[in-house]
Amino acid sequence: MQVLSGAWISAVLFLLLGTVPLSGASRKSIGHHVKEATYLSPKFELKPGSVLNRYYYGIDFPKGHIAVKSFNGEVVDEHGNSVPLHETYLHHWQVIRYHQRKGNRNTLKEGPPREEEPLGHYILRNSGMCQDDSLIQYFAVGSETRKTKTDIPDPFGVEVGNPADIPKGHEEKWMLNVHAIDTRGVVNKLGCIECWCDLYNVTKDATGKPIEPGYKGGLLCCDDKSQCRMREGFVGRKRRLHVRYTVKWVDWSDLIVPLKIYSFDVTDTLQTSRSKSSKALATTHNCKFEYQVESCSKKQRERNACVHVKRTSFPMPKGGNIIYGLGHLHAGGIDSTVYGEDGRVLCSSKPIYGKGMGAGNEKGYIVGIKTCYPKPGSVKIMDGETITVESRYNNTREHLGVMGLFFVFVAERLPHHHFTHSSLP
Template sequence: MACGLQCLLLYMSIVFLLFMVQSSQAQLRSENGVKTDVFLSPEFVLEPGSVSNKFYYNIDFPRGHIAIKSFNGEVIDEKGNPIPLHETYLHHWAVGRYYQQKGIDIPKHHGDLRFLHSDHTIIMNSGVCDGVFPQYFGLGSETRKTATDVPDPYGIEVGNPADIPDGYEERWMLNVHAIDTRGAEDKLGCIECRCDLYNVTADEYGCALLPNYIGGLKCCYDSARCRVKEGFEGVKRSLFLRYTVKYVDWDASVVPVKIYILDVTDIWTKADESRGLKARHHCLVEYDVESCPVGMADDHCIHTKTSTFTWPKTGGDVIYGVAHQHTGGIGSTLYGEGGRVICSSNPTYGTGDEPGNEAGYVVGMSTCYPSPGSIKIAAGETLTLVSNYNSARRHTGVMGLFYLLISDSSTKLDATEAHKSRLMSNFGWLVALFGVGLVVLVIFMFYGKSERGDGYEAIKG
C-alpha cells in the first residue's frame, strides 16, 4: 500500500515536472525566438551595360503586428548564386510600406514611384528630409557586410491594426537599382552614372539636363545603357534581390524605435514664426566631388561636405547609426552640440573577386550600437553631419546619407517594465522547477530507503 502511494506520488511529480518544463520552454521560445523569412524580388533582366531601376509593389513580407529586427539583401541569379559587384553593381535597394485601399490592386511592379495614387498612402519614416526618402530600409553595394540588427529589447513596429485606416491594408514596396557593368569601357564611370557614358542629355521624363549636371541618378534611369567595349558580347540573365527579414511578434516587452534618414546635401531653412515659415529640409540626394589640384599627394586629397541643422523632433536615445557612401567614400560622422560624436561610420573596401569582397568597391559600413541611454539627441539640438570622400579623382552622383534609430525615452519606461516582468516570470518558472526537482529527489530518497527496509529481515538475537 505504501509502495503504491509512493509510486503514485512519484508519477504525478514527474508528470508535473514535464508540464512545467514544456510550459517554460514554450514561453522562452516565444520571447527569445526571432523569426526569419527569406524572399525573392520579382525578376529583373540585365545584359551588359543595361540598367534596371524599378519599383515593385505588394512584395512578399511578414504580415501581422510585428517588430522588425533586421532587413538585408543581395543580388542573385536564377540558381541562387550571389552576383559580384564587378558584374552587376547594386547602386541601392530601398524598402518602404504603404496603405492600400482594399479591393484595388496595382501591378506587381512598375518603373515609377509616382504610380501610387489617392487609393494608396505611403507611410514615411520619421524624417528629416521632406518626403525625399520614404523608405524604412536602404543600402547599396555595402549590403552584404553591414549590420542591420536592431538590438534587444528594441524593434521597428509595423502592422499595428490601430494605425491602419478602415478599408485599407498594409503592404510593402521595393526599389532595386542595379547596373550591369560587364564589358563596360569605364566601370567606375558607369556606377557613378556619368552622363556621357550613357549618352543622355535628358532625364527619363524628357526634361533637359542642366549643363553642369555631368553624372548622377538622372542619367542611369531604368532601361538606360552604359557604353561597353566594342565587340563585347554577353548574355542576358535573370536576376533577383534575395532579401531576409528577421522579426518577432509584437508585445509589450518590445521598445519601439523610430527611423530617421539624414542627408549631407540637406539645404535647411530655419523656421520663422514671425513670418509664418516652417522649417524646411530640402535634400538633394546626391552631389559631385571635384578632383584635388594636380600634384597634391593622394592622402591629402579629401573632399569634405558638411550640413548643419536643428533636430526638429522630440529627443531620444540613439540605438543604431550607419552611413551610406559610394566608391571613394572614406567615412562620415554625425556630431552633436559642442562637437560631441554621436556616431562615426566608415567603409570597408573589398580586396578580391568573390561576392562580398570585390576589390575597389565599398562592401560594408561600420555601425554604431551605443549602450542604451549613453548617447542622446535633445529636441532642438544643433547637429552637424560630415561626409568625407577621397578626391584624388572626380566622383559624380555620390551620396552622404546617415540612418538613425531613435528610442523615445517615455515609451522606453513602460516597455522596460514589461520586459522586466517577463524576466521575473521566467525566474519564477525556474524557481518552481527547482522546487519540483527537490520534491522528486526527496521521494526518490524515501522510496529507496523503504525498499531497503522491506528487502532485508531483522537479525534475530
C-alpha cells in the same frame, strides 16, 4: 544607394507585383522569439551595360503586428548564386511601407511611389525631414549590403502592422525599389556605376527635361532602361536575376521599445519662409541626395592630403536615444559622422572595401559599412538640438553622383525591464 527624388523620377510603367517566396518563403524561428524568413523579389533581366530601376509593390513581408529586427538583401542569379558587384552593381535597394485599399484591382502604376487616391496608396514615411517623396524608406543600403549589420538589439524594434494605425478598409503592404547596373563588357566600370552622363549618352532626364550644364554624372543619367557604353565586339548573355532578402522579426508586445527611423542627407539645406495666412515661420529641408567631389590639387596629392569634406547642420525637432546607426557612401568614401551641438560624436560609420574577386569581397568596391551600436542611454539627442552631418571622400580623383546619407534609429524612451530573449548583434 539611390533615393526617391522628383529630379530623377522615371516615368516607366511597372506591374503591381508580389514577390516570389524562396522555397515558399524560407522561414524559421531563431532564439526564443525571433522569427526569420527569406524571400525573392520578382525576376528582372539585365543585359551587359544595361540599367534597371524598378519599383515592385506588394512584396512578401511578415504579416501581423510585429517589431522588425533586421532586413538584409543581395542580388542573386536564377540559381540562387550570389552575383559579384563587378558584374552587377547594386546601386541600391530600398523598402517602403504603404497602405492600400482592400480589393484594389489596379495593376499598373507609373513612376515611383507617391500618395494617390485613385489607386488607394498612402505612403508611410520614416521620421526623416527631407520634404518631398525622398528618403522615406524604412530599410535601405547599396553595394555594401552583404557585409552590413542591420540587427536591432533587444528590447528595441521597428513597429509595423499595428491595426490601430491602418485606416478602415485598407491593408498594410510593402514595396521594393531596385537600382542595378550591369557592368559586364563596359568601357569604364567606375564611370558606369558613378553614372557619368557621357558614358550613357544622356542629355535629358527621364521626363524629357534637358539636363543642366555642369551636371556631369549622377542619378539623372542612369535611370531605368539606360545603357552604358560597351567595349567594341563584346558579347554577353542576358541574365535573369532577383534580390534575395531576409527579414527577422518578433511578434509585438508591450515589452518592446519602438524606434523611429531618421534619414539625414549631407546635401540638406534649410529654407525659412513666413506663411501668408498665419505669418508663422516654416522651415523646409531641401535634399539633393547626391553631389560632385572635385579632384584635389597637385600640391594636395604630393602631401597625401586629398580629403573632400562636406557637412550640413540642422535642428532635430524631437530627440531621443540613438540605438543603431549607419551611413551610406559611394566608392572613394572615407567615413560619415553625425555630431551633436557641442561637437561630440553621436554616431560614425566607415566603409569596408573588398580585396578579392568573389561576391562580398570585390576589390575596390564598398562591400560593407561599419555600423554604430551605442550602449542604450549613452548617446542622446536633445529636443531641438542642432546636429551636424559630415561625409568625407578621398578626392585624389573626381567622383560624380556621390552620396552622404546617414540613418539613425532612435528610442524616445528607454526600457524599465529586462528582455527575455538574446540580443541580435
